[in-house]
Structures are given as structure tokens and as C-alpha cells.
Amino acid sequence: MPMDRSEAISLVESVLDLSQADQTEAVLIGTNTALTRYANSVIHQNVATTNRELIIRLVYGRQLGVVRTNSTDRAAIEEAVGRAAKMAKAQRPNKDFVSLPRGGRPKEVPNFSSNTQDSTPEERAEAVKDIVSVVSALRGEKAFGSLEATVISFAVANSLGIRAYDEMTVGHLAVTAIRERDGEKGYGWSEDLNVDILKIDHRGTAQKAAEKAARSLGAKTMEPGEYEVILEGYAVADMVQSLSYITFGALAYQEGRSYVTGRLGQRVTGDSITLWDDGTRPEGLPLAFDAEGVPKEKVLLLEDGIAKGVVYDSYTAGREGRQSTGHALPLPDPTGPLALNAFLKTGNSSLDEMVAETKRGIYVTRFHYTNAIDAPKALITGMTRGGTFLIEDGEIAGPVKNLRFTQGLMEAFSEASLIGRKSKSYRFSSWLGVGATTVPDVKIDAFRFTGTTEF
């Protein structure tokens, strides 16, 4: 559950007071999540949860032990510190560990809204009623989705002087509209994200999903093959998030699992692609520091198509004798540091212009169930979803059944010919969903579809 600064800092400092370790770190994560799910135009799941978790990391020399608990009374903290100490002492020295971070002073970022904090189940139900009403206005349409209001507070303290506290909110709406006619279904998707739940355009989001569902009826089967594609931001964000996982984290980079291992400084995509991570920008869901309390740095990942860098936490940074960039996740963390707030540089086009520029291609709303086939090659497979259309002679010719793609992401970005002039933030569902990927729509001239499905 969220705490104010003094309560939270006092609690994490109590861990430092109790510890006899050479270095000690305490992370407190409080969450209040309220989420209203609706399907078939009724609310079917409506939940709230309150939790407070403490993560304690003790370091003796190069021996580390981590304990995570959601009991935060004095006795429980004493027990947890004792357990972490016992674990650390049973450890073998980790030769790659250098030190916990020393950190710096995080920026103030605009990431909190009392409207989201005070969101009530009645208000969310009324918003869903509106969404259902907008979607139902087109005959035979049903609404499905979720509306979320989350408050998260973070406090980090370590024995090297780090004291960090922040409280953030997340408002998120997802709408799927399904239109049925003669036993056939058309699907439409839209979503919106804002730290202030009242700034979410729930009617507009519902309208977009409903219109797309209506246009999706009567989908025809396309032959798999290589096509020009126009990717809405949802699909572009999916690609960028895949790259965050498999390419731009220092752990994957150091272990040789990343496409950019051995390629920093080399061209890996077309020169229109510049990608960076910046967790302090007001767009999306900013958070000024990471799970080690280190201020988030802006990290250039790709610049004009050249691989420039990856993101670090203190462990991976220590291996290379450098400083953390502020991208640690809470422990235990098998993923390693993650670019949670990636930005793709905008261009000077628009969706309408991209369609007009396309002789024959596929318009993709979003992707579904993408997964790496060969992570070091950034080779991904996945499906289209939520509205897929054929473009012919510069116009949307009609809906098509969803397609499977199997595509190298760097090769895809090398074929990016038009990039939207506006970008939008899309939620990154990793680590409590506190990240967001901010991207424009993109046209890619060659994209490989390898299969099709029946809807």
C-alpha cells in the first residue's frame, strides 16, 4: 500500500539500522491496484489489491543474499535481515560483483495524479457503461477490455547513501470491440494510457475500437509472403519492447545473447531509426530512479541506425568498470536491466500519407504473442490482431484474416521508409506495468508473413 515519504524512508532505513553487513540495500514497493474488467459488454471481474513488499539485499565481501517479504512489522524485518545474512554468509563470493551503487539525486518527474489515486469503483463502472454504450451504438457490437487505476510507491535506501522515494500512478484503458454478423466476427482494438485516469479518452478509445471492428467484417485470406506494411504504434511498440528484452539490456549483451553484442558502433538498421531510453520524460510513465535507487539516465540505443549502447544496473555495470544507467529491476531479476521507457524518433509522415504511398500492402493494428525464435538475431514470430487490412493503390481495400509473421526486427527497421510525425505512449507490461514505450506509426517496405489463420 502506498506510503508517504517519511514513513517509507523510515521503514527502509530501519533495515539499514538492523543490518551488520558490509553493504545493505532495502527496497519498499507499495501498491494499490484497482482494475475493472468487462467482457460481452458487462463487468465480469472487478478487483482491488493492497500490498507492501520489502526487498532486502545484504552484502558481505562479495557474498550476497536477498530476502523478499510482505510482512513489514519490526519483528518480521528483523527475521528477514537475519535470514538474508545467513544466506549471504552461506554464499560463495561472486567475482563479478563490485559494489552496490552510490547513486545521485533523481529528477522530479510528473508521474502522480490524485484523480487516479482517488478513482472509485463507481466511477470506473460509469466509464465502462459509457464505453459499452459507444460500442453498442453500432449494431451487433460488444465491448471487452479493462480500466485500471494503480498507485505505486517506491522507496530505496542503501548503506552507501542512497535515499530515494517516489509515488506514481497509472491509468490504463484497453478496449476490444467485436462485431458479429452472420456468424462472422470483426475485431477492433484501441487503448489509452495516462498517469491521470480522468485524462483517458474512454469514449474516443471506444469509438476507434468500434469503428475498426465494423470495418473488419468480411475478412479475406491473404497469401503469406513479403509485403509492405503499415504498423500502427501498438505494433511498433511491441517490436521495440521485444528489442528491450532481447537486445538492449546489458545482461543479454554481456552474455552474447544480444543482436548488438560485438556490434556497438556498427550500422544495424536504416538511418531513419533513432531509439533511446529516458525514464524521466513526462510522456508515458516516468519514474526518476530504478530499483536500486539510481537516477535514470537517458541512454542512446540506436542513432541514425548505428548501435550505440545498452542499459545497465549496478551489477552489469560493475563487470565493465562503469556506472549503472539506472535500469535495475527489483530482485530477483533473471531478465537483467531493462529499457522500460524507450522512445523512437518521429519522422514527417502520417498514417494517411503512408496508406497513400502504398501500392499493395498490409495495415496492421497490433501484434499478438510475439516471441523470439532466435534472440541473438532478433528474429521474432507473432500474429497480427485487432484489425488487419489490405491496402491497394493507396487505399484501404478491405479487411484480411490475421497473418503470422517471422521477421528479423533489425532487418524490418532497416526497411522503414516512412515514420509518423506524432508519437504515442504504449504500456510496457513488465515490472508492475510502470514502463511505457513511446513510438510513432511506421511504414516498412518489406515484412515477411509466413502463415495465416482463419479469422
Add this chain to the structure above:
Amino acid sequence: MKDLCYLAVEATLNTGAAYADVRIVERRVSSVLVKNENVESLTDSASSGFGIRALVDGAWGFSSSSLIGKQEMKRVAEEATRIARASGRVKRGEVELSQLTSREGSYRSEWKVDPWQVPLEEKISLLMDAQRAMEVDESIKLRTANLQAFRERWFFSSSEGSFLEQDILQTGAGTEVLVLRGGEVHRRSYPAPFGGNFRTAGWEFIESLDLVGNAEKTARQAVALLDAKRCPGGKADIILGTNQLALQVHESCGHPTELDRVLGTEASYAGTSFLSPEKLGSFPYGSESVNIVADATLDGGLGTFGYDDEGVPAQRVDLVRKGVFTGYQSSRETSVLFGQESSGNMRADGWSRIPLIRMTNINLLPGDWDLDELVSDTKEGIYMETNKSWSIDDLRLNFQFATEIAWEIKDGELGDLLKYPGYTGITYDFWRSCDAVCDEGHWTLWGIPNCGKGQPGQVARVGHATSPGRFRGVRVGVA
């Protein structure tokens, strides 16, 4: 705990709920991860709390908290009821629940050695020895060994009069090696990818895996992949090993037979299902060789328990019988729509999440083939083993899988090693092409501890027992 459970239920009824249930859950997870010579992660996590479901005027509300105590239970009870009333603002009909006999009972999974009683030094030594045994070639870049123990104590009470207790202990372990040469990277894992294999059992299961004894073979196979031929493209007869077939069952039968997906309640997130209600009892899902059950009673499965999170006793139900789609995984709320009782598939990810329809142990029943005979009976084909990646559309029709390793089959014998194996298809076409399933002697139980579903996100621990199977004319080599 019993008094607290009763208090929570009573408090929820007092706020106006027609039905209420509470779960108090205490969970503990211990994990050790070794990479090369370093213990990279040594973690012990504990989480406890309670969750209350309230049904008010035919609509659901759920609230949960980590603070287990009388005052907080009253607050959460009020919140669950308030949320249910808000849900009622956007409803058409009223939720009904299928019949369930109220009962008192307890269940404790079986184990011989409590993993928390095994000295940490012994766990670390085991993993260190395993990773060292994989150091067989300079192309090996990364040697990983890990183990995990999971324990959950659970207390359930409902306004229908049930009080149940459950204590489940699970363990798992595995190794993985990554080889790198000239920009080419291959992974080989034992006994399964993504952390290894998991069972409802104690430390004795981890010992039985013999991580050290299998490490060298695992590593040498990874090295051999560097010089292997590439898996050819086109149509081929394939034999899938048990681990890959487990994931195939998971994605293409487990998820589409979840009745909440079928009824559309996951449509915006995980997706729906091609197995719509009019297909029940008649749709030819697969060949006559295909028999699939959901079995929460199977010894040692990761989806084995005494009661689900609605208090429904564990059971076994047919999903596919002789190739015909015959059953769903259901809840009390969904089964009543079909005039049936729940199949006992409601499971929640700890105290803070609402129960959803989740897999238990979804098993492909054994056939009557010996694996050697099956290979001998295959003139030309490919034998694929150990899942590497997976993807399937949101109705669970078009899938694509990659495996870590494969072997050519020529004239009824395993031949050359193949790298980058993979296959794709449409679910029912694929299962209809199954003409052989191996016998009980090859039947292997796999535990998958990371099945995701729901919003907020939930992770379920599920099981799959399979024997190798043969599939004719499958499209391979797509990657």
C-alpha cells in the same frame, strides 16, 4: 486461521453479499541461480495475505490485502461488496453458481525431504558442480544451473459452509548451456528449458534429476549444433519428444478448452478459443490416437491439489476422447451455463488475485508405440526435442514452435543432427495428422511454472504428461 476465515465471510455477508468466500494464503519461494562460476541470485521470498470474493445482486467484487487481521478483513469485506455493487451497474443477467457440496477437509501434498531443511551450501554445491560439468568446449559461453522450491499454505472458507486447508510443496531444477561461434548462438537445456522441470514433490525430485550426471551430454549436444545441418523447409513427418509435445498440448489444447476464454471473458487480453460450444461432443479435434485429459489428481503434477480456489475437489475430466472434443475446463460460474458442475479449474496466483479458470495437469494419454519402433516405422522425417520458442494466435489456431534440437530420420533411423528446427500449423489439422503416440513407458510429467493469464497478471503452475507422438505432413523449417 479458521476463525479469521469465518470472520471474513461473516463480515462480507453483513455488508450485503449473497455469497462470499475468503482465501488466506501464505507463500514462500526459494531460488538459487548459478551462472558460470557465480551464484548470481540467492533469494528467499515470502508473501502472505487474504482475498475476499463477494457476490452481490448477481455481480462480483474482489478485494485483497497483505495485512491479515480482523480490522483489515472488515475493511476488505466492505470494499469487496462495494466493488460488487459497482459491477452491478454494468450487467445484463445475474451470476449463478453450480451446485457444490459444502465440506470441511484438508490436503497436504507428499514429499520426503523439505527443501528448506537442505543446507544452502549443499544446494550451491550441486549447481556449481553441474555448471562445471558443462565446461567441455571453448565455444561454451554461458553455463547456467538453477533450482527452486515453492510452498503454499492455503485456507478457504465460503458462505456455503466449507472450510478447507491445503499445504503444497513443489520443487524444480535445471541446467542450460549457451554456445557461441561466429555470430551463431545455440541453447541446450536439461531436462527442460526455462528453469528445468518442476514437480509437486520435495528435494528428492531435484536429486532424481541428476543435473551433474546429465550436464556433459547436454553441453556436447549444444556444441554439436554449431556444425549441424540446418533443418530443411517444406512438409515433413515429424516425431515430437515429450517436452515439446507438452508445450504443444499446453498452447493448443490447454488454453482453448478454458471455458472463460470460450465465453469471451479473456477476449481483450489472452484471447478467445476456436472450440466454441456448438463443437462440444462432436468436433473432430484430432485423430483417434489423441486422448487428452485435465487431471488435478495426478501424482506429482504441478497442477495437482486437493481443492481449487472455489473449494471444488480435484478431479479428472476428458477434454478430447478418441480425437473428439468432449470437455471444457470450467468454474462454478461457467459450468452452470452448461447444466454441469465445475471441473475444479479455478486457481488464483496467491492471495492478491481473483481465481480464474486455469489448467491443472493437461495430459496427452499414452498410446501403444515404443519410441524405437516408431522411429523405425518412419521412412523419412524429423525428430524434434525441447521447446525453444512458441507463439499461437488468439483463437489458438495458427501456431509456430521452435525446438532446441532435432535429428533427421532416414529409413527408420535417427541420422544427422539438425539446427534451427521449427514447425507450424493449424491446431486441429495438426492433431488430426497424429497417427501414433508412444506408450506409458515413455510418458513423462513436465511442470511449467510460468503460465501467464489475466489482468492484473497472474502466473500459474501447471503440469503436462506426454509421450512422444508422430505427426504426418507438417510444415517445418519456417524460421
